[in-house]
Amino acid sequence: MTHPSPSQLAYIPFVSVQNMMRLxxxxxxxxxxxxxxxxxxxxxxxxxxxxKTSRVASHSVDGVxxxxxxADTEHYGFKYVxxxxxxxxxxxxxxxxxxxxxxxxxxxxxxxxxxxVLTALRTAAMSALAAKYLAPExxxxxxxxxxxxxxEFQALAFRALLGINxxxxxxxxxxxxxxAAWNLTxxxxxVQCCKLSQDAVKGSDIITTCTADKQYATxxxxxxxxxxxxxxxxGGDCPGKTELHRDDLIRSSILVE
Amino acid sequence: MTHPSPSQLAYIPFVSVQNMMRLxxxxxxxxxxxxxxxxxxxxxxxxxxxxKTSRVASHSVDGVxxxxxxADTEHYGFKYVxxxxxxxxxxxxxxxxxxxxxxxxxxxxxxxxxxxVLTALRTAAMSALAAKYLAPExxxxxxxxxxxxxxEFQALAFRALLGINxxxxxxxxxxxxxxAAWNLTxxxxxVQCCKLSQDAVKGSDIITTCTADKQYATxxxxxxxxxxxxxxxxGGDCPGKTELHRDDLIRSSILVE
Numbered sequence: 360m361t362h363p364s365p366s367q368l369a370y371i372p373f374v375s376v377q378n379m380m381r382l383x384x385x386x387x388x389x390x391x392x393x394x395x396x397x398x399x400x401x402x403x404x405x406x407x408x409x410x411k412t413s414r415v416a417s418h419s420v421d422g423v424x425x426x427x428x429x430a431d432t433e434h435y436g437f438k439y440v441x442x443x444x445x446x447x448x449x450x451x452x453x454x455x456x457x458x459x460x461x462x463x464x465x466x467x468x469x470x471x472x473x474x475x476v477l478t479a480l481r482t483a484a485m486s487a488l489a490a491k492y493l494a495p496e497x498x499x500x501x502x503x504x505x506x507x508x509x510x511e512f513q514a515l516a517f518r519a520l521l522g523i524n525x526x527x528x529x530x531x532x533x534x535x536x537x538x539a540a541w542n543l544t545x546x547x548x549x550v551q552c553c554k555l556s557q558d559a560v561k562g563s564d565i566i567t568t569c570t571a572d573k574q575y576a577t578x579x580x581x582x583x584x585x586x587x588x589x590x591x592x593x594g595g596d597c598p599g600k601t602e603l604h605r606d607d608l609i610r611s612s613i614l615v616e
Numbered sequence: 617m618t619h620p621s622p623s624q625l626a627y628i629p630f631v632s633v634q635n636m637m638r639l640x641x642x643x644x645x646x647x648x649x650x651x652x653x654x655x656x657x658x659x660x661x662x663x664x665x666x667x668k669t670s671r672v673a674s675h676s677v678d679g680v681x682x683x684x685x686x687a688d689t690e691h692y693g694f695k696y697v698x699x700x701x702x703x704x705x706x707x708x709x710x711x712x713x714x715x716x717x718x719x720x721x722x723x724x725x726x727x728x729x730x731x732x733v734l735t736a737l738r739t740a741a742m743s744a745l746a747a748k749y750l751a752p753e754x755x756x757x758x759x760x761x762x763x764x765x766x767x768e769f770q771a772l773a774f775r776a777l778l779g780i781n782x783x784x785x786x787x788x789x790x791x792x793x794x795x796a797a798w799n800l801t802x803x804x805x806x807v808q809c810c811k812l813s814q815d816a817v818k819g820s821d822i823i824t825t826c827t828a829d830k831q832y833a834t835x836x837x838x839x840x841x842x843x844x845x846x847x848x849x850x851g852g853d854c855p856g857k858t859e860l861h862r863d864d865l866i867r868s869s870i871l872v873e
Contacts, residue, residue, distance in 0.1 A: 417687045419720045430674045435681050441723025463676045465708050466698025
C-alpha cells in the first residue's frame with residue numbers, strides 16, 4: 360500500500376508555553392487579561408450560539424483529567440486539563456492544559472496550543488469580569504486564600520479590571536504566601552501577609568479563594584464572611600474540591616460560571 | 617511576573633503520520649494489524665478494568681467531531697476524530713484523528729500521536745478480530761461495499777487474521793472501485809469489480825460495508841443477505857450513518873463493538 364507524503368493541509372500551527380509567554384509578555388499581562396476579558400464578555404453576549412457540553416471528567420485517587428468541548432457554527436474547540444494537587448511535590452504542576460481549535464466545515468484542527476498559561480489567564484480574566492458586575496463598586500482590598508501560582512494572575516486581573524491594589528494573603532503553607540508576596544510586591548501591589556485566614560478576610564471587600572485540594576475542605580466558615588463582601592471562589596469545580604461553608608452559600612447570591 | 621523556561625517534564629514525544637507510516641512499513645502492515653488485534657483481544661479480556669465513557673460528539677451539517685476518552689488505573693487516553701464525507705472534494709480526508717496518552721498519576725500527557733493511520737488500522741484489526749470469532753470458519757470470499765481508503769486496510773486485516781484472499785468490490789463511485797482494485801491486486805488479492813452491490817454480495821461469506829455518508833442510506837437491503845453470511849458493518853456509527861436494512865438487523869445476531 361503506497362502512502363503519499365503529508366498534504367500541506369495536514370500541518371497545523373502549534374503554540375508552545377514559551378511562545379505563549381512571549382506573546383503575553385510582549386502585550387503585557389494586564390493588557391492581555393483586559394483584552395481577554397473583553398472577548399469573554401462578547402462570548403457571553405452570544406451565549407445561545409454555543410453548543411454547551413458538560414465537561415467529561417475522569418477521576419482518579421490523586422486527581423482528575425477533563426475534556427471540555429464546545430462549538431459554534433464556525434469553530435469547534437476543546438481543552439484538556441488536569442488537576443493533581445500532589446504534583447507539586449514531584450516537580451510537576453498542579454494544573455496543565457492544552458487545547459485544539461478546529462474548523463466545523465472540515466473537522467480539521469487549525470490550531471494546537473498550550474493552555475496552561477491560557478487557563479491561568481482566562482480564569483483570572485473571568486473572575487475579574489464577574490467581579491466588575493457583582494462586587495461593590497467601591498472595592499479596594501482583596502483577601503486571597505490560597506497563594507499558589509494562580510493567585511498572582513488573579514491579583515493582576517483584579518487590578519486590570521477593578522483597580523484593586525491592596526492584597527491580604529493567606530495560605531496553609533507560609534512559604535507559598537511569602538513567594539506570592541515577593542512577586543506581587545515587585546508588581547507594585549500593597550501586600551499584607553496574614554497568619555490566619557480570618558485576618559485576611561476581615562474588612563476585605565473581595566475574597567478570592569484559590570485552592571486545589573479534593574479534601575472536602577472549608578476555607579471560609581460562615582462567621583468569617585460579612586454583609587456585602589464579594590466572594591470569588593475558584594477552586595471548587597468538582598466533587599470534593601470545596602471551599603465555602605454551606606451557610607455562606609445559603610445566604611449568598613450565587614452566580615456559577 | 618517571571619516565568620522559568622519549560623521543565624523537561626513538560627516535553628512529550630509526538631508521532632507524526634510520517635513516523636507512523638515508517639513504523640508500520642518497517643513491521644509490515646499485515647503483521648502490524650495482527651499484533652494490534654492481539655492487543656485489542658487482550659484489552660477485551662480485561663474489559664472491567666476500563667473506565668467506559670460515551671464518545672462526545674459535536675454534530676454539524678456536513679460532519680461530526682468526536683472525542684473518545686477512556687482510562688484504566690495507569691493510563692488515560694482520548695482520541696479526537698472527525699467524519700466529513702464532503703472533505704474528499706476539497707483535498708481533505710473524510711476521517712482524520714489524533715490522540716493523547718496520559719499518566720493517571722500526574723495527569724500529564726506522555727504521548728501525542730497521529731491517529732488517522734492508527735484509526736484505519738485499528739478499525740480493520742477490530743473487524744477481522746470480530747470475524748475470527750463470528751464468521752463461518754470456511755469463509756473465503758469477502759464482498760466490500762464502499763471502496764474508499766478504509767477498504768484496503770480491511771482487506772489486509774481479513775487476510776492477516778482469516779486468510780481471506782478473494783474480494784468482490786462495489787462502490788457508487790466506479791473510480792473508487794478501480795483505485796481499490798488496482799492497489800489490492802498489487803497486494804496479491806484476487807479482485808472482482810462489481811457493477812451492482814448485489815453482485816458483490818451474492819455468494820460472499822463475509823460482507824464488509826464501509827461507507828461514511830449521513831444520508832440515512834440502506835447499503836444492504838433485506839433480500840440481498842443470505843443465511844450464514846457474516847456482515848461487518850463499519851460505517852454506521854452515529855445518527856444518519858446507516859448501512860443496513862432494518863429487517864437485516866432483526867433477523868441477525870448482532871454484536872456491537
